[in-house]
Structures are given as structure tokens and as C-alpha cells.
Amino acid sequence: MPEQAPEQRVKNFKEVPFGYTEELAKIEAQRCLFCKKPQCIAGCPVEIDIPGFIKLIAEGDYIGAAKKLKETNSLPAVCGRVCPQEDQCEKVCILSKKYEPVAIGNLERFAADYERETGEIEIPKIEKSTGKKVAIVGSGPAGLTVAGDLIKMGHQVTVFEALHKAGGVLVYGIPEFRLPKAIVQSEVDYLAKLGVEFKTSNVIGMLETIDDLFASGYHAIFIGTGAGLPNFMRIPGENLNGIYSANEYLTRSNLMKAYSFPENDTPIFSGKNVAVLGGGNTAMDSVRTALRLGADNAYIVYRRSRTEMPARKDEIHHAEQEGVKFDFLTAPIKFHGTEDGWLKGMECIRMKLGEPDESGRRRPVPVEGSNYIMDVDTVIVAIGNSSNPLVPKTTPGLDINKWGNITADPETGQTSRRGVFAGGDIVTGGATVILAAGAGKRAARAIDAYLKTP
Amino acid sequence: MSIADLDKKNGILAIVFQEVGKSTAKLGTLVEGDSLADVVGPLGTPTHIEKYGNCVCVGGGIGIAPIHPVAKALKEVGNQVTSIIGARNKELLIMEDESRAACDNLIISTDDGSYGFHGFVTQVLAGILEKGEKVDFIFSVGPVLMMRALARVTLPYKVRTIISLNPIMVDGTGMCGACRVTVGNQTKFACVDGPDFDAHLVDFEELLKRQRMYLKEEKVAMDNFISRMDQSAHHHQSHKPS
Numbered sequence: 001m002p003e004q005a006p007e008q009r010v011k012n013f014k015e016v017p018f019g020y021t022e023e024l025a026k027i028e029a030q031r032c033l034f035c036k037k038p039q040c041i042a043g044c045p046v047e048i049d050i051p052g053f054i055k056l057i058a059e060g061d062y063i064g065a066a067k068k069l070k071e072t073n074s075l076p077a078v079c080g081r082v083c084p085q086e087d088q089c090e091k092v093c094i095l096s097k098k099y100e101p102v103a104i105g106n107l108e109r110f111a112a113d114y115e116r117e118t119g120e121i122e123i124p125k126i127e128k129s130t131g132k133k134v135a136i137v138g139s140g141p142a143g144l145t146v147a148g149d150l151i152k153m154g155h156q157v158t159v160f161e162a163l164h165k166a167g168g169v170l171v172y173g174i175p176e177f178r179l180p181k182a183i184v185q186s187e188v189d190y191l192a193k194l195g196v197e198f199k200t201s202n203v204i205g206m207l208e209t210i211d212d213l214f215a216s217g218y219h220a221i222f223i224g225t226g227a228g229l230p231n232f233m234r235i236p237g238e239n240l241n242g243i244y245s246a247n248e249y250l251t252r253s254n255l256m257k258a259y260s261f262p263e264n265d266t267p268i269f270s271g272k273n274v275a276v277l278g279g280g281n282t283a284m285d286s287v288r289t290a291l292r293l294g295a296d297n298a299y300i301v302y303r304r305s306r307t308e309m310p311a312r313k314d315e316i317h318h319a320e321q322e323g324v325k326f327d328f329l330t331a332p333i334k335f336h337g338t339e340d341g342w343l344k345g346m347e348c349i350r351m352k353l354g355e356p357d358e359s360g361r362r363r364p365v366p367v368e369g370s371n372y373i374m375d376v377d378t379v380i381v382a383i384g385n386s387s388n389p390l391v392p393k394t395t396p397g398l399d400i401n402k403w404g405n406i407t408a409d410p411e412t413g414q415t416s417r418r419g420v421f422a423g424g425d426i427v428t429g430g431a432t433v434i435l436a437a438g439a440g441k442r443a444a445r446a447i448d449a450y451l452k453t454p
Numbered sequence: 455m456s457i458a459d460l461d462k463k464n465g466i467l468a469i470v471f472q473e474v475g476k477s478t479a480k481l482g483t484l485v486e487g488d489s490l491a492d493v494v495g496p497l498g499t500p501t502h503i504e505k506y507g508n509c510v511c512v513g514g515g516i517g518i519a520p521i522h523p524v525a526k527a528l529k530e531v532g533n534q535v536t537s538i539i540g541a542r543n544k545e546l547l548i549m550e551d552e553s554r555a556a557c558d559n560l561i562i563s564t565d566d567g568s569y570g571f572h573g574f575v576t577q578v579l580a581g582i583l584e585k586g587e588k589v590d591f592i593f594s595v596g597p598v599l600m601m602r603a604l605a606r607v608t609l610p611y612k613v614r615t616i617i618s619l620n621p622i623m624v625d626g627t628g629m630c631g632a633c634r635v636t637v638g639n640q641t642k643f644a645c646v647d648g649p650d651f652d653a654h655l656v657d658f659e660e661l662l663k664r665q666r667m668y669l670k671e672e673k674v675a676m677d678n679f680i681s682r683m684d685q686s687a688h689h690h691q692s693h694k695p696s
Binding site for chain 2 (some may be wrong): 162172200202206207228229230232234238241244245247248251256261265267269341389390
């Protein structure tokens with residue numbers, strides 16, 4: 001897919017790939033073999049009829065393709081951009097045995113963008129009002145999916161969001177250059193048009209509890225509060241100025257638009273030599289943001305090797321193209337600071353790979369005496385999140401596991417509390433947009449069934 | 455800036471703020487009938503209130519506001535409450551009447567001696583403790599330097615001393631970790647674990663340094679704001695009919 005040249009794009013926050021033209025989309029769509037027993041559908045967490053929508057693109061019916069996508073996925077413009085397709089649908093594409101797989105993600109993005117840009121977004125049929133009210137806590141991919149499905153089923157839906165803008169991780173976490181905020185906004189606007197009520201700046205668990213919501217007339221509640229408590233390394237010097245959690249760094253830059261300080265009020269400190277700890281998508285988002293904020297050197301410091309990095313292949317590739325340096329098999333052990341409390345260096349130790357651990361990945365072990373100091377003034381810790389305790393802590397009878405995640409049936413999202421469902425990162429721990437959307441899909445079906453049970 | 459009072463019946467939340475930077479300066483331009491786009495809360499863990507016996511609430515500067523509801527609540531459950539409130543000078547002293555009404559005994563101090571005791575609130579507190587008066591619980595809010603001094607004053611007497619911290623925050627729900635403070639050698643998030651902490655366990659040096667992280671940017675934002683205000687004042691003036 002055509003995209004901005006690396007030396008250009010590191011100077012702006014605009015989206016990297018331009019997206020397909022109609023011609024390119026058709027050509028790519030025609031590569032599909034339209035298998036009798038398509039493997040790709042099984043590879044998709046929300047079971048999109050992939051050959052079905054691709055066929056419509058090949059025939060030039062782009063609006064039809066978008067509609068087909070929306071039958072099973074409420075957020076195709078988002079998922080087309082941020083899904084790890086290489087581990088899902090594209091991984092099992094029959095073509096990938098010999099050639100490149102069909103670019104399913106790019107085609108999904110094309111159809112959704114086409115529909116949005118031509119303004120031909122049709123309001124779907126909304127079932128007769130059931131008179132039932134559902135509260136959704138959190139407006140990330142899980143919450144938005146549940147909201148979209150339930151409103152179409154005729155229920156009254158209110159989404160509560162703690163931040164001042166709806167979208168959850170799609171607005172505070174994923175940067176503009178990977179997911180333009182206008183796209184998220186149009187998804188939210190669309191749901192509002194269908195009748196979903198959004199209540200922002202509304203921290204459930206603090207302002208009102210789950211029980212308060214029931215008392216005020218909601219018949220069912222979905223909790224999709226995400227994995228919102230950043231993990232730190234717990235090594236000396238971690239509270240020096242210049243050390244951020246990825247959540248803070250990305251929230252300042254994305255949601256609060258600190259990249260345009262002082263036009264926007266929120267500042268961000270992003271230095272000349274920036275190290276990002278971690279190997280996931282959030283780490284790639286952070287390191288590429290650092291470059292765009294003016295870093296001379298931006299490093300990924302990861303304690304395992306390249307093969308164990310959980311980030312999408314595309315993100316790693318883009319980061320490399322943009323000049324990010326990768327320090328594999330390296331772990332920080334201590335931060336050094338100046339008199340007045342600013343980070344001036346990070347002491348690291350080299351690692352080697354040992355025996356596989358419980359995750360099946362080879363466990364990194366430190367190489368004695370290999371310590372050295374990295375010259376950095378900014379460090380971004382992107383080693384994952386724990387679950388946010390605000391809702392579980394204030395909801396008696398809601399079971400959580402030892403990591404603080406809400407216990408929920410994977411098929412229905414049903415929790416230990418009657419009428420309370422949950423899905424997304426608050427149940428699984430840090431995962432992907434599409435898995436959260438998939439959980440939302442299943443929960444919506446279960447909530448609908450629950451509400452219709454007399 | 456902080457919550458100074460709450461009137462649940464009439465749905466009124468009283469907030470007191472001092473214009474020190476761009477956001478508070480901008481708040482200062484609001485007039486009756488204006489509104490804020492977003493107000494979020496309540497956040498954090500509520501101050502623990504119980505019957506301790508003799509309590510002292512110490513508020514410095516704008517910190518007088520947040521100790522007010524705590525003094526009120528402590529008195530309501532039957533504590534004997536002394537409040538010590540202080541400011542740099544008489545002009546800057548706020549909420550004197552409200553504070554007096556909320557406690558049993560109010561002591562005022564000013565740094566320059568223009569009103570009440572000439573000196574710091576911490577000196578007043580030290581005097582009380584030195585006299586051997588029985589103090590069971592101390593709650594205090596004020597500038598970090600004041601709270602550090604206060605922690606040093608009360609430590610030898612082993613009086614339970616709780617302070618309310620206000621480090622830099624972004625979302626206030628535990629999502630970002632900007633507000634981390636070291637308390638008893640452990641990292642805590644002031645927004646969810648606090649804002650109240652045991653004064654004798656807080657790493658004040660670290661807190662002071664973290665508070666200064668954006669001094670440069672705060673000044674830029676404020677300077678821009680002032681020059682824009684000046685420009686628009688000038689603009690209005692030049693359009694006045696002569």
C-alpha cells in the first residue's frame with residue numbers, strides 16, 4: 001500500500017499509509033481465490049465473511065462490502081488499521097503458502113473508508129423498543145461494540161466514559177499516525193446517531209457504583225473498563241523526571257495533543273535520547289511518537305530477542321524504516337539522575353536466552369558483568385498494564401482473579417453478578433482491539449437474551 | 455485549587471483556587487453563569503474520619519480550603535478540633551469565618567505578622583506540642599515545603615499525621631502514573647492510593663522535584679495567556695466609540 005516516505009512522516013503526525021485507490025483495491029480483491037472452505041474466517045475473532053466482502057469489492061460494490069463487514073464488525077475502519085492480521089486472517093490465507101496473502105486488513109480499511117468518505121452511511125434497521133435500559137462502562141472497542149449491537153436490538157443504551165472524550169484506548173492510546181482520531185469520532189458520532197447516549201467525564205466506581213446504576217433503573221450493565229493501571233519496572237530511580245508510563249506519554253500526546261504545545265495547554269517532556277522499554281504495539285507507538293516529538297535517537301530496549309516481540313510486524317517494520325534502533329536482549333536495572341531529579345542515564349544489563357518459560361518463550365537470563373550505561377534523558381515504560389480496580393473494588397460480589405481481572409464467561413461475558421457482563425482487557429488483561437470487539441459482540445448477544453428472559 | 459465545601463442538599467460544590475498559572479488564571483476570568491466543559495469526580499480515597507480525641511487541622515495558604523471539610527467532619531463525629539490557618543499576609547488569608555465556625559478553636563498566623571501570630575503555621579503547631587498538650591491526630595494541607603516542615607515537627611511526638619498531596623496528574627483514575635510518590639519506600643499513585651498519606655513516610659525531596667517538572671512550560675503557557683489577554687483588552691479599547 002502506498003504510504004508516506006519515512007523521512008517525511010517522522011516530521012508529522014499524519015497517518016502513514018494512504019489507503020488503496022479504487023483500482024488498487026479491485027486488483028488486490030481479485031487476488032482472492034474465494035475458497036470453498038475459507039480458512040480466513042476461522043482466523044478472524046469476529047468471524048467476518050471475508051471472501052464475501054472481498055467479492056463485493058472485486059465487483060466494485062464498495063458500499064455493499066462495507067455493509068457486509070458491519071454485519072459482524074462494528075468498527076471496520078479501526079480494525080482494518082490496527083488488527084494483527086498477520087497472526088489472524090492473513091496468516092491462514094491459502095495464498096500465503098506460496099505468495100503474499102490477500103491484504104485483508106487493507107481491503108477492510110478501504111471499504112470502511114469508502115463508505116465514510118462518500119457519506120453513504122445508512123442507518124440500519126432498529127428493532128422496536130424493548131423498554132430495557134443498559135449501562136455500558138467504558139467507551140473503548142468493547143464498549144462501543146456492545147453499544148452498537150444493543151441499540152440495534154431495540155434497547156436503550158448509555159455509555160459512561162471516565163475521560164472527557166469517548167473512544168477509550170482508541171483516542172488516548174493509539175497515535176494519530178496509526179489511527180486518525182477523526183475515524184474514531186465518526187464511529188462514536190454514528191452510534192450517537194443511532195440513539196446511544198454518551199456520558200463523558202463520568203467515573204463509574206467513584207461517582208456512581210454498579211449498584212447505584214441498577215438502582216437508577218438500568219436492567220443490565222456491561223463493564224469494559226480496559227487494562228488501565230500501568231506497570232512499572234520497580235527498579236531504583238524510576239520516579240525521576242523524564243520517566244513516563246506509555247499510558248501517560250501517549251495520553252499527553254494523543255488525547256491532550258501535547259505535540260502542539262503551547263497551542264494546546266498540556267506539556268510533554270520528550271528529550272533527545274529516548275528509550276522505550278518493551279516490545280509490544282504500545283512500545284512501537286511510543287517510540288515512533290518520540291521521533292515525531294523531535295528525538296535524535298529513539299531506542300526500543302527489549303529483554304528478549306526479535307522473534308519474541310509481540311508487536312505487529314507492520315509496526316516493527318515502520319519503526320525500523322523511521323530509524324528506531326533496537327536493543328534486544330537488554331534489560332534496565334537502574335536509572336541515574338541529576339541533582340535536581342532529572343533522568344540522565346539508564347544502567348542496563350545484557351541478557352541471553354535460556355530455557356522456555358510458562359509462556360513458551362525462551363526466558364531471558366542476565367549476563368553477569370555486562371552492565372553499561374545508556375545515555376538517555378527520556379524513558380517510556382511500555383511493559384503492560386494491570387487491571388484498573390475502580391469498578392471491582394466498589395462492586396460487592398463481583399469476582400476477580402489473582403491479577404485483578406474480572407472473571408467472566410468467555411462465551412457470554414457473564415460475571416459472578418446477575419445482570420453484570422464484562423469483556424475486553426478488564427477480563428483478559430492487555431490484548432487487542434479486535435479481541436475486545438469480539439468479546440463485546442458475544443456479550444451483546446448474551447445481554448439481549450438476558451433482557452428477553454422474563 | 456481544591457474543594458472547600460459541599461452542600462449536597464442544594465447541589466453546590468465550593469471550589470477555591472489561587473491564580474498561579476494559565477488554567478487557574480483562565481478560571482479567574484469566568485463570571486456568574488459561565489460553565490466548565492468538564493468536571494470529574496469524586497476521585498481518590500476519601501479522608502478517613504473517626505473519633506480520635508484531640509485533632510489539629512493545619513492549612514497553609516490555599517490549603518486552608520481542603521482542611522475545612524475535614525475539620526467539619528472530624529468535629530461532627532465528636533472530636534475536639536483546633537484549626538491552625540496561615541498565609542503569607544493578611545490579604546492572602548482566606549475562609550477565616552468559615553474555618554472558625556468549623557472548629558472549636560482557631561489560631562491564625564501570617565508570615566509577615568500582619569495578622570495573628572507572626573510566623574508559620576508549623577511554629578504554632580510546634581508550640582502546642584512543646585507545651586505537652588494532648589494531640590491525637592493531625593491533618594494538614596499546604597505547600598510541599600510546609601508539609602515537609604510539619605512532618606519534621608510532629609515526628610518526635612509520634613502523633614498520627616496525615617497530609618493530602620497534590621502531585622501532577624493527568625487522568626486522576628490510576629491510568630497514567632504521573633502522580634507517583636514514594637511513601638515508605640513504595641511507589642504509590644496519589645490519585646487512587648491517596649491523596650492522603652502518612653506524613654512521616656512521604657519522600658518530600660522526590661515530590662518537590664517532580665512538582666517542578668514543567669516549570670518552564672507552565673511559564674510559557676502563562677506568558678502567552680497574559681499577552682493574549684493584553685491584546686484583547688487593547689483590541690476592545692481601540693474599538694470603543696470615542
